[in-house]
Amino acid sequence: MSNKIYIFTNLHVFSCTMIEMIKNAIVPESRDLAFRDRILKTDVGKKIPTCIQCGICAGSCPVSHEMDYTPRELVRMVQLGLKKEILNSNTIWICTTCFSCSVRCPREIRPTELMEILKPIAVAEGIKNKNSKFDRIFSDVVKKTGRASEFLLISKYSLEEPGMIKQAPFGLSLIFKGKLPLLPDKMEGTDELKAIFEIKASETKEKEKKEPAEKTAETEVEAGK
Amino acid sequence: MPENGQESGTQSEQAAKKIGVYLCRCGGNISDEVDLQAVADSLKENKDVTVIIQDYLCSSQGQEKIKKDIEKGKVDRVVIGSCSPKMHLETFRGIARDTGLNQNLLEITNIREQASWVHGKEGIDSKVKGLIKGAIARMSSIEPLVPIEKKLVDRVLVVGGGIAGITTALELADGHEVILIEKLPFLGGHMIGLSKTFPTLDCSQCILTPKMVAVKNNQDITLFTQTEVAEVQGSPGDYSITLKHSPRYVDIHKCISCGACAKKCPAGAIFLPFAQAVPQAYMIDMSKCKQCGDCVKACPRDAIDLEAKEMKSTIQVGSVAIATGFEPFDLSVIEEYNYPAPNLLDAVEFEEMLSAKSKTGMRLQRADGSFPDRVGFVLCAGSRDFTGRGKKYCSKVCCLYSQKQAQLIKKMKGDAEVWIFYIDMRSSGRRFEEFYHHTQEKGVNYVRGKIAEIIPKPDNTLMVQYEDTNLGLKGREIFDMVVLCPALIPSPGTKELADKLGVPLGDDGFIEEKHVKLDPVSTLNQAAFAAGCVLGPKDIHDTVTEGISAAHKISQFLGKGMILIPPEKPVIFECNGCGESVKACPYNALSLEKGKAVLSPLACTGCGICVPACPIKGIEIRNFSRNLYKAQLRAILSEAPGVIVFIDPYAYAAADIAGVNRKQYSSLVRFVSVPSIHILDADVVNAAFEYGAVGVMLIEGTTDEKLTSRSDELYRKLKKETRKHKKPLRYSHIETAQYEKLTDLLNVFALQAGAKAEKRGKKEQAETADDEIKE
Structure with missing residues (x-):
């Protein structure tokens, strides 16, 4: 709870000297409107301003109790453009993409897809925490072998996340019982897989460059349908 | 050809016309998007036309200006460019009446709902210029007509015996004859199934029962229960309505509710709906009845007839009040609620458990009969x-109501x-926030x-x-009982009834008011009015207010004794007696007399289906003639090519709703009003293509099957006969509520x-270029 944002209505608190001491307040400087507009322009973002904060997303979420901010709070923060808090939260990484929130939202906001939009932005901004590290290592492993090798994943993650050392005995017992094969299973034609990843990456880059123009054209066609 | 004669006639007359074109800025609603000055400038060449641009033409100032111009003789025909005619045509016709100008000589061109509210700036000016020119072309050869008078039947049908219908009927009964019909076997609707009412917590039965008894005792009110509207014929002011009466198997006039029958019945099939039910009579649930006949023998008054059949009767009424109310939304479609389940109720079920209709002796209990110590209410289900x-x-x-129910539970058991x-928490309304506060205080x-x-x-x-x-x-x-507060939706059959009466519904399924704020109980059918939850969810206070309002409006409507019906009827100027038009008319308004077709104007709806039916083009609808359409089309398309959309009044209302909701669509679209699309033939459509239409659409909104059943045939015929232009032609049926479908289609x-x-x-271009090269 301590890292949550509090709105201080008490005017005394808002004296200039206090602002620096209290980080947990929404002040104009904490809002990034360009970031907000970038999200709101996407297909998923279009519905975000219509959120009624009913909380059905968080109530439905199987992991919302683990999140810094519940999906409902994340949507509210997008409305305000609290870029730093959003990208540093563990919410976007913890989401299991079960889509319960998206199915039940009465305003057709799709929080699951919102997370998918926010993740690459967090990566591009160079934000690192234990959840984002895990995601990156996982996709690296898949890129290399074409399979999700548990051993590679765990060992690489342990190297970057020192806290994992506590889990070592558990990992060893898994290995002894043959539940954690040491040699990664490799699929055939990993070169082709690599090429696919590269094409996708270059496409995304190009798209980002063209984005504003393309988006409007697309929406026009959709409206025409 | 008669056409030629008419055309030359209008041309010679045209020179004398003084057409005043009044363009309304509408406080920026129009002028922010449309360059009205440019529109005015484009009309400069036309010597017959004076253009005036004004803000708020509908204001007294604006009206005064038009009035003065007419009185001074500056103009003798008026074209107004403003909001929808559905909004202000009557306002402006008032000016016409005051100055003695024939009402046909004043028309509105819709440049707000169908232009400035639905298009961006691109292409809008040329569209508006075209529309105004079209209206001028039409106005210059329109003929002044006098509306036809028809006598009204001074009797009202009130559909629905809930609080809305009861109020309307009682208010009307003081001076008019009323027939009140109810689908269920008893009066009271949903209100009789309420326990207490917010915010005063007075008992629902205590305030409603006296009114139900008053209905039964009022000599001017005829009450039919278990009755529905089967068929509607005739026209506003003079309806002939067929009612369908389902059998009750007990004669309500003979039954003295002694209960002798119920004592004898082995199946429990005969019962009194509830103690205060009006009419006070037993009824039989045929799904339980074993046809043993014990009740028939037991009845001392010989009131029971197990052989009773469904019956029909026909009534003549001048006006109809629709008060069919609501029903709860079916919550089983929302999977996460897992409704229905034991102890998971909707609020209507909860309410009935504590009311006169209670099956538990007005005791709050769970499925196993115990009292629920922990109850949850789920709003917005x-x-x-x-x-x-x-x-x-x-x-x-x-x-x-959930707070009221919460208070009732707290009253029954303080520690629940x-x-x-x-x-x-929405508690806007007099005494409502206090009620909220009180519920909070209760814990x-x-x-x-x-x-x-x-x-x-x-x-x-x-x-x-x-x-x-x-x-x-x-x-x-974990709760012992959960009450879901469901969305309230129009009761089943609302759409069928509305269709029969030609009353459009909104996209939410509730009846569309004539004006959402200023005429809230009238509908687009001048003889049909509505009250209560059929116009949207509301509480008893608002329902009663609407019931009284509807009664007042009906009384006002019937009080005139006469109804004016539009004079735009067919005129038969040439007839060879072939009888094609007589066959075509779905309303039996045409007949053959002495080898000639003759019109009975009161039966005619002015749909125009007879026009294309006549093989020698001997029939035209007044002021909707082929030549008038051609002149209008030529003028509309003279500015820029566009898509011509022929639209009937019901679909026109949909376009208006699209406008009010600011649903954007292409500014190529130019609407041309037709009484029904069946007035059109290849003559008019071909003309549209010749004058530069890039496409033509026929949009039909009427739900009258007599017309819609022939639309496909019409479309195929027109498609065939306009094929030579190789331009797209399309037909579509749009109900008033489907404005989003309309804009998508457009x-x-x-x-x-x-x-x-x-x-x-x-x-x-390429071809001409090729030709040039060849040369």
């Missing part, structure tokens, strides 16, 4: 939902726990958050999962037609 699963609107009464799960627990899931447990308790959004924490509770069609025209243009 199926409401405020934009996904298409539920209903978009707020059902208005749930916030208050009551939780109300809400999104926004009811309010949770701001929508229930995410309700899981029925094996022990018949219910587990709910939610987020307390004030704390940002997920929560889980956009797609305009896009396709525009693209096709462009392609053709390029091809032609």
Whole structure:
């Protein structure tokens, strides 16, 4: 709870000297409107301003109790453009993409897809925490072998996340019982897989460059349908 | 050819016309998008026309200006460019009446709902210029007509015996004859199934029963229960309505409710609906009845007839009040609630448990008969939902009645726990916030958050999962009973009844008011009025207010004794007696007399289906003649090519709603009003193509099957006969509520037609270029 944002209505608190001491307040400087507009322009973002904060997303979420901010709070923060808090939260990484929130939202906001939009932005901004590290290592492993090798994943993650050392005995017992094969299973034609990843990456880059123009054209066609 | 004669005639007359064109800025609503000065400038060449641009033409100042111009003789025909004629045509016709100008010589061109509100700046000026020119072309050869008078039948049909219908009937009965029909076997509607009423907690039966008895005792009110409208014939002011009476098997006039029958019945099939029921008579549930005949023998008054059949009767009425109310939304479509389940009720079921209709002796109990110590209320169940699963609107009464029910539980058992799960607590209204405050004082627990899931447990308790959004924490509770407060939707059959009466519905399924704020109980059918929840969810206070209003409006309508019907009827100027038009008329308004077709104007609806039916083109509808359309089309398309959309009055209303909702569509679209699309023939459509239409659409909105059943045939015929132009023609049926479908269709069609025209243009250019090279 301590890292949550509090709105201080008490005017005394808002004296200039206090602002620096209290980080947990929404002040104009904490809002990034360009970031907000970038999200709101996407297909998923279009519905975000219509959120009624009913909380059905968080109530439905199987992991919302683990999140810094519940999906409902994340949507509210997008409305305000609290870029730093959003990208540093563990919410976007913890989401299991079960889509319960998206199915039940009465305003057709799709929080699951919102997370998918926010993740690459967090990566591009160079934000690192234990959840984002895990995601990156996982996709690296898949890129290399074409399979999700548990051993590679765990060992690489342990190297970057020192806290994992506590889990070592558990990992060893898994290995002894043959539940954690040491040699990664490799699929055939990993070169082709690599090429696919590269094409996708270059496409995304190009798209980002063209984005504003393309988006409007697309929406026009959709409206025409 | 008669056409030629008419045309030359109008041309010679044209020189004398003084047409005043008044363009309304509408406080920026129009002038922000449309360059009205440019429109005015484009009309400079026409010597017959004076253009005046004004703000708020509908204001007394604006009206005064038009009035003065007419009185001074500056203008003798008026074209107004403003909002929809559905909004202000009557206002402006008032000016015409005051100055003695014939009402046909004043028309409105809609440049707000169908232009400035639905297009961006691109292409809008040329569209408006075209529309105004079209209106001028039409106005210059319109003939002044006098409306036809028809006598009204001074009798009212009130459909629905709930509080809305009862109020309307009682208010009307003082001076008019009323027939009140109710689908169920007893009066009272949903209100008789309420326990107490907010915000005063007075007993619903105590205030309603006297009114039900008053209905029964009033000599001017004829009450039919178990009755529905089967068929509607005739026209506003003079309807002939067939009623369908389902059998009750007990004669309500003979039954003295002694109960002798019920004592004898082995199946429990004969019963009194509830103690205060009006009419006071037993009824038989045929699904339980074993036809043993014991009740027939037991009845001392010989009131029971097990052989009773469904009956029909026909009544003559001048006006209809629709008060068919609501029903709760079916919550089983919302999977996460797992409704129905034991102890998971909707609020209507909860309410009935504590009311006169109670089956538990007005005792609050769970499925196993115990008292629920922990009760949860879930607000907005199926409401405020934009996904298409539920209903978009707020059902208005749930916030208050759930609090009332919470208070009742607290009163029954002080230490019972009551939780109300809400999104926004809406208690606007006199004494409502105080009521909210009072419920809080009683110790009811309010949770701001929508229930995410309700899981029925094996022990018949219910587990709910939610987020307390004030704390940002997920929560889980177990309740003995959960009450879902469902969205309220129009009762079944509302659409069928509305269709029969030609009354459009909104996209939410409720009846569309004539004007949402200023004429809230009138409908687009001048003889049909509505009251209560059929116009949207509301509480008893508002329902009664509307019942009184509807009664007043009906009384006013019938008080005139006469109704004016539009004079735009067919005129038969040439007839060879072939009888084709007589066959074509679905309303039997034409007949053959002495080898000639003759019209009975009162039966005619002016749909125009006889016009294309006549093989020698000897019939025209007054002021909707082929030549008038051609002149209008030529003028509309003289500015820029566009898509011509022929639209009937019902679909026109849909376009207006699209405008009010600012649904954007292509500015290529130019609407041309037709009484019905069946007035059109290849003559007019071909003319549209010749004058430069890139495409033509026929949009029909009427729900009258007599017309819609022939639309396909019409479309195929027109398609065949206009094939030579190789331009797209389309037909579509749009009901008033489907304005979104309308705008989607318009956009797609305009896009396709525009693209096709462009392609053709390029091809032609290439061809001419080729020719040049060859040369």
